[in-house]
Amino acid sequence: xxxxxxxxxxxxxxxxxxASSYGLFINGKFVDPKxxxxxxxxxxxxxxxxxxxxxxxxLDIDSAxxxxxxxxxxxxxxxxxxxxxxxxxxIARIMQxxxxxxxxVETLDNGKPIRESRDTDVPLAAAHFFYHAGWADKLEYVxxxxxxxxxxxxxxxxxxxxxxxMLAWKIAPALAAGNTVVLKPAETTPLTALLFAQVCQxxxxxxxxxxxxxxxxxxxxxxxxHPDINKIAFTGSTEVGKAxxxxxxxxxxxxxLELGGKAANLVFDDAAIDEAVEGIVNGIFFNQGHVCCAxxxxxxxxxxxxxxxxKLKKRMSLIRVGDPMDKNTDLGAINSKEQLxxxxxxxxxxxxxxxxxWSPDCTLPTKGFWYPPTIFTGVSQSHRIARxxxxxxxxxxxxxxxxxxxxxxxxxxxxxxxxxxxxDKGSKVLWAAKQLKAGVIWSNTFNKFDPASPFGGYKExxxxxxxxRHGLAGYLTSDAKVAK
Amino acid sequence: xxxxxxxxxxxxxxxxxxxxxxxxxxxxxxxxSTRSIKTTSKAWAIDMAISMVDLTTLEGAxxxxxxxxxxxxxxRPDPTDLTVPSVGAxxxxxxxxxxxxxxLDAIGGRDIPVAAVATAFPSGRASRAVKELDTQDAINAGAxxxxxxxxxxxxxxxxxxxxxxxxxxxxxxxxDKAHLKVIxxxxxxxxxxxxxxxxxxxxxxxxxxxxxxxxxxxxxxxAPVVLVMLEAVRDYFTLTGTKIGVKPAGGIxxxxxxxxxxxxxxxxxxxxxxxxxxxxIGASALLNDLLMQRMKxxxxxxxxxxxxxxx
Numbered sequence: 001x002x003x004x005x006x007x008x009x010x011x012x013x014x015x016x017x018x019a020s021s022y023g024l025f026i027n028g029k030f031v032d033p034k035x036x037x038x039x040x041x042x043x044x045x046x047x048x049x050x051x052x053x054x055x056x057x058x059l060d061i062d063s064a065x066x067x068x069x070x071x072x073x074x075x076x077x078x079x080x081x082x083x084x085x086x087x088x089x090x091i092a093r094i095m096q097x098x099x100x101x102x103x104x105v106e107t108l109d110n111g112k113p114i115r116e117s118r119d120t121d122v123p124l125a126a127a128h129f130f131y132h133a134g135w136a137d138k139l140e141y142v143x144x145x146x147x148x149x150x151x152x153x154x155x156x157x158x159x160x161x162x163x164x165x166m167l168a169w170k171i172a173p174a175l176a177a178g179n180t181v182v183l184k185p186a187e188t189t190p191l192t193a194l195l196f197a198q199v200c201q202x203x204x205x206x207x208x209x210x211x212x213x214x215x216x217x218x219x220x221x222x223x224x225x226h227p228d229i230n231k232i233a234f235t236g237s238t239e240v241g242k243a244x245x246x247x248x249x250x251x252x253x254x255x256x257l258e259l260g261g262k263a264a265n266l267v268f269d270d271a272a273i274d275e276a277v278e279g280i281v282n283g284i285f286f287n288q289g290h291v292c293c294a295x296x297x298x299x300x301x302x303x304x305x306x307x308x309x310x311k312l313k314k315r316m317s318l319i320r321v322g323d324p325m326d327k328n329t330d331l332g333a334i335n336s337k338e339q340l341x342x343x344x345x346x347x348x349x350x351x352x353x354x355x356x357x358w359s360p361d362c363t364l365p366t367k368g369f370w371y372p373p374t375i376f377t378g379v380s381q382s383h384r385i386a387r388x389x390x391x392x393x394x395x396x397x398x399x400x401x402x403x404x405x406x407x408x409x410x411x412x413x414x415x416x417x418x419x420x421x422x423x424d425k426g427s428k429v430l431w432a433a434k435q436l437k438a439g440v441i442w443s444n445t446f447n448k449f450d451p452a453s454p455f456g457g458y459k460e461x462x463x464x465x466x467x468x469r470h471g472l473a474g475y476l477t478s479d480a481k482v483a484k
Numbered sequence: 485x486x487x488x489x490x491x492x493x494x495x496x497x498x499x500x501x502x503x504x505x506x507x508x509x510x511x512x513x514x515x516x517s518t519r520s521i522k523t524t525s526k527a528w529a530i531d532m533a534i535s536m537v538d539l540t541t542l543e544g545a546x547x548x549x550x551x552x553x554x555x556x557x558x559x560r561p562d563p564t565d566l567t568v569p570s571v572g573a574x575x576x577x578x579x580x581x582x583x584x585x586x587x588l589d590a591i592g593g594r595d596i597p598v599a600a601v602a603t604a605f606p607s608g609r610a611s612r613a614v615k616e617l618d619t620q621d622a623i624n625a626g627a628x629x630x631x632x633x634x635x636x637x638x639x640x641x642x643x644x645x646x647x648x649x650x651x652x653x654x655x656x657x658x659x660d661k662a663h664l665k666v667i668x669x670x671x672x673x674x675x676x677x678x679x680x681x682x683x684x685x686x687x688x689x690x691x692x693x694x695x696x697x698x699x700x701x702x703x704x705x706x707a708p709v710v711l712v713m714l715e716a717v718r719d720y721f722t723l724t725g726t727k728i729g730v731k732p733a734g735g736i737x738x739x740x741x742x743x744x745x746x747x748x749x750x751x752x753x754x755x756x757x758x759x760x761x762x763x764x765i766g767a768s769a770l771l772n773d774l775l776m777q778r779m780k781x782x783x784x785x786x787x788x789x790x791x792x793x794x795x
Contacts, residue, residue, distance in 0.1 A: 004528065004750045004758055009520035115518060274715050275508025318751050327520035424503040444505050 006320075009327045011114045016104040018191065021052040024060055024214060025197035027067035028207030034059045039216070041190055044111035045324050045333035045368040053190050056213035061182070061222040064211040068153045068180040069228055071208030077150055077178050079206075085136030088176060090203040092129035095122070098199070102192055106164055107324045109191040111333030111369070112287055114325050124449055125168035128467075131451035132176035135472055139177060142469055145478035150178035151254065152230035154475070155223040158193075159236045160186035160335050161290035161391075167193050169466050170233050171210060172451075177475035179231075182211045184223055188336045190214045221247070229253060231475070235292070238389075238415075238460050245463075256464035256474045258292065258456060260389040261417030264410035265295030265446060266432065268403065269304045271422035275444065277311045280395070283420060283446035285319060285331055285373050289393040290339075292461075293418035295446050297386060298375075299406050302399040309377065309397065317360035319373050331393060334369040343371050343392035350376045350385040350396070381412055389415070403428065407435040416458025420446045439465070486723065487688060489652075491645030498644065498684060504676035504712055513707035519747045526743070530778050531569055532758060533742040534561060537774075538599060538731065538766045540575040542606075542699065551580045552587045553795040559593040562775050563793065565782075571771065572760040573629060575599040578618060581625035597628035599665065603654060606669075606698035608633040612650065619657045630658050631665045631695060634682065636672045644685060651689035665693035665731055670709045671701040679709055683716035693729035699766065704734025707748060714752035727756065733766025739777040742770055 021038065023030040037055040042048060056064070076084070095102065102125075103117040112121070139148045154174045158166040163185055174181050185193035197212045213219060217240070224232055224244050234244055235258040248255055265283050267276045283295025300308050324332035334340040351357055355376040364370040371392055379386050379396040386396050400406035410419055419438040421429050429443045439457040442448060449455070449467075456465035465471045487493040521529055539558045541550060555574060562568040573596060574584050584598045600622035604610035610618075619630055632654050638646045651666055658664045666686035670679050686694050694713055697704035710732045717728045730753070732745055742765060749757045757763050775792045 003755050004532070004746060005525060006519065006521060007523045007525040009522045119518070271502070272505035272508060273502040275505035275512070278508055278512050327518070424505070444508060445511075 006328045008323070010323065010325045011104060011107070011327060013104060013108065013325070015101050016108060017101070018051050018105065018108070021054075022190070022194045022214070023054045024056050024064070025194065025210070025212040026060070026064045027211070028201065028205075030197070033057065034063075039187065041109060041188065043108050043368075044188070044335050045365070047367055050108060050191065053214045056184075056215040056219045058222045060213060061219065061226055064182045064213050065153060065155075065226050065228050067208035068182050068211050071206055072150075072153055072180040075206045076175075076180050076209050081137035081139065081178070084176065084178065085133045087203060087205050088129050088133030088136060088172065091199055091205070092126050092133060094199045094202055095126040095129065099123070099126070102164060102195060104325075105195055106192050107332070109189050110160065110163060111324050111335050113329040113332045114327055115329065116287060121162055121165045124451070125164045128165075128168040128172045128451045132172035132472070135173075136176040139472075139476060142472050142476060144473050144476045148177070148476040148478060151475060151477055152179060153228060154179045154181045154231045154233060155226065155229040156181050156183040156233045157220045157223065157236065158183065158185055160189040161287060161292070163189040164192040164196065166235050167196055169235075173466070173472045173475050174233070175209065177472060179475055180209045182213060182223060182229075184213050184215060184220050187216045224248065231255065233474075234258070241462065254474075256466065257462040258466060259417075259460060259462040260415055261292045261294065261457065261461050262297055262387065262389050262413050262415045263293055263295050263418040263420065263438065264297045264299050264413075264436075265420040266299045266406050266410055266422065267301060267304070267308060268406070268421075268423040268425075268428060269301040270424050270428070271304075272424055272444065273304070273308060273311065276422040277308065277315050279420060279422060279444070279446045280312055281315055281319070284395040285393050286447050288332055288334055288371070290335060290391055291447065293440060293447065294391075295418075295420050296390060296395060297410075298395055298397045299409055300397065300399050301406065302401050305399045312375070313358065313360070316373050316375070319360065319362070321362045321370070321372065322365060331373055334371050334392065337369055339391065340369040340371060343390055343394060346385060346388055346390045347374065347392070347394050350379070350383065353383050353385075355379045355383055355385060355396070381409060387413065403432065407432060411435070411437045414460045417456075417461035418442070489648070494644055494648055494685065494688070497688070498681045501680055501684060504680055506676055509676055509708045509711055513711045513748070516711075516747050516751055517707055517744045521743050521747065527778075527781050529743045529746050530739060530774050530781070533739070533746060533765060534771065534774050534778075535569040535572055536760045536763055536765050537571040537771050538573045538575045538733070538764045539571045539771060540699070540733070540766055540768050542575070542577060542601060546577060546580055548580075548583050551576055551584050555584055555587040555593060556591060557771070557793060557795040558596055559588065559591055561771055562778070568775065568778065570596055572764045573597040573599045575601065575631065575766060577601060577605075578622045578625070581622055581627045585626035597663070598626065599629035599631050600625070600627035601631045601633075601698070603632040603650075605631070605633050605667075606700040608635050609637075612653070615650065616653060616657060619654050623657065623661050627662055629663045629665060630654065631667055633667045633669060633698060634686065636669055639673065639678070639682060639685075648685055648689045651686055651691065655690035663692045664690065665695045665729075666691040667695045667698055669698055669701055670696050671703050676708065676712050679712045680716055683713050684720065687716070687720050687728050691728060693731050693764070695731040695733055695766065697734040699734040702735070705732030705736055705745075707744060710745060710748055711752055714748060714757070717757070718753045727762055729762040729764065730757070731764040731766055736765055736767050737769045738773050742774060
């Protein structure tokens with residue numbers, strides 16, 4: 001061997017005990033869908049079949065909602081709050097004990113690098129349960145009155161980019177507040193949710209408190225439109241979010257919506273350049289750019305643009321693309337063929353509209369769905385790649401001359417989920433943070449998450465917050481509302 | 485030359501360097517430490533690390549006997565396996581240089597350089613005249629490399645012109661007879677911004693290598709410190725076309741630690757730096773762990789400590 005080439009270091013698949021088929025998790029048991037339909041879930045890195053998954057239709061949704069309603073009225077809402085907390089602690093501990101299994105299954109089903117599922121997704125998911133377990137018996141301090149009540153049965157629909165983590169963001173606060181849930185994982189990534197269902201059984205969680213129904217968009221619509229749902233919590237595209245908002249507009253259902261983003265990552269000329277380059281890479285290439293809060297619009301102050309781009313390109317040549325199960329992989333597979341087509345389609349408009357594409361030399365595997373880390377320079381606000389969410393490893397680079405212009409460009413978007421500020425000057429960071437219209441603002445870092453920190457967007461990026469006290473409040477109603 | 489050597493131009497140059505964000509630098513170093521180096525790449529890395537070791541003894545109790553034993557170890561780290569490469573250098577105090585050089589020459593280690601710590605190592609608290617004499621003495625005794633310490637007191641109090649001048653003078657003494665390694669003693673500089681500035685100061689003044697520590701102060705060669713220094717040599721190369729070496733020293737005791745250092749080099753300064761002329765690891769205990777891990781890779785099982793030599 002010549003030079004320091006990292007030999008393949010794959011995580012073992014043996015720990016992932018994936019069944020050949022899964023039913024729906026309703027009322028504490030795995031049951032077959034009433035019509036017996038199923039669909040496949042595959043490994044996007046190899047296109048190999050992982051398992052056959054039960055397809056829930058209207059009838060299955062109805063039985064899941066009924067089971068959640070019964071568990072809500074008879075058991076969960078009546079249980080002493082500290083008892084609820086104990087179940088959440090137990091779930092959190094089991095997730096930690098089975099962390100490696102969760103990480104392997106997540107990587108196989110989603111295509112993300114094992115380093116990320118192992119070091120980010122799974123530990124954060126467990127942390128969400130620990131955090132909310134502590135809240136269960138302290139709900140009077142959430143800020144919605146002295147005797148807050150749960151909203152009831154919550155329908156939850158989660159995306160494919162962080163399957164387990166988004167499940168934790170949804171289920172942990174709902175349960176801590178005393179609600180019961182019917183959760184629909186994404187069509188392409190159902191496996192960790194089904195593994196979580198096993199954890200609920202292992203923890204002895206009362207039947208019906210958590211129900212997991214697998215399927216596609218039609219399944220999701222059936223859940224949204226079920227008359228006995230009190231609240232919808234959705235994370236996904238702005239398009240579907242708008243459809244949900246329309247369909248519940250004439251009902252008493254409340255909603256939390258976490259939608260798209262086109263985050264600006266602003267690098268000022270007094271920034272710590274090497275760390276900013278790391279932050280740019282982490283902002284757009286973390287999780288293949290399948291991140292709603294990804295820093296997909298890089299705004300560089302013009303007087304440092306050349307230096308930063310040169311360093312960014314060098315750094316991008318070090319990104320290791322390939323087998324997601326290899327512990328040294330930095331960029332894994334695109335989650336589905338459909339998503340790959342979408343990334344290609346929008347990126348190609350970048351070429352067509354005159355932006356300059358650059359990718360480092362990298363060999364992509366022949367099987368599976370792959371897209372190289374890509375940047376476009378010479379992008380202006382009017383390019384499609386500067387406006388639309390690509391949801392892939394594609395970065396649009398723009399420049400600004402003055403801080404005020406940087407802010408103006410950053411805010412000139414229909415989204416407002418997140419933003420990043422890179423400057424070594426505290427006063428500038430605080431000033432910029434105040435001007436930016438985004439729900440989450442990172443200073444000298446990017447894509448950092450914590451259960452205690454509320455997450456959510458401005459404008460078309462969504463309604464409400466998740467995480468922290470603010471997120472929890474969305475799962476509670478005040479005494480006043482109950483009195484009506 | 486990027487600067488004219490005046491204190492004003494030095495200060496301007498150093499203050500124009502981009503700052504280091506502590507959290508970000510530590511996060512990058514921590515991420516790189518998760519690289520999993522197995523099988524063939526581990527075997528390659530172990531041999532590379534052995535060839536980069538500056539086998540060191542810097543004790544008050546050092547004797548001719550101890551130094552001779554170290555020389556034997558440097559030439560043939562594993563007497564039972566002659567495919568093991570020799571180490572990068574021997575690093576000793578000034579008064580041991582002559583014996584080390586003679587011994588190495590006598591036992592087939594002519595190519596192994598002898599490095600002498602100089603300029604009132606480790607504190608650097610002596611007059612300029614003493615530091616010059618100290619260096620000249622080591623060169624006269626046959627030292628191939630001079631590991632000098634910078635005046636941290638002067639650096640921290642802002643007298644960077646003095647620090648620069650001192651390195652320049654020592655460099656002139658070294659001439660083409662000895663390579664100059666400049667020890668920053670990062671544990672006393674404390675901040676990463678200081679580490680970056682001191683790295684540039686040393687490179688501008690003529691260092692062939694920048695070295696983290698004396699080994700007498702903790703913390704020493706932490707991963708983020710080495711990262712910042714590797715970034716400095718990488719960017720200095722872009723700026724000037726000259727490649728400066730890096731030597732972490734202090735606290736690197738295990739094969740795992742050493743491999744993490746090589747990963748840092750590979751993904752920061754780049755593969756060009758992965759050879760003993762541009763990267764060294766200052767250590768005493770490390771070599772035996774490298775040898776034991778090497779045996780483990782070849783035989784599949786761990787040998788007891790008695791299967792490696794104690795020197």
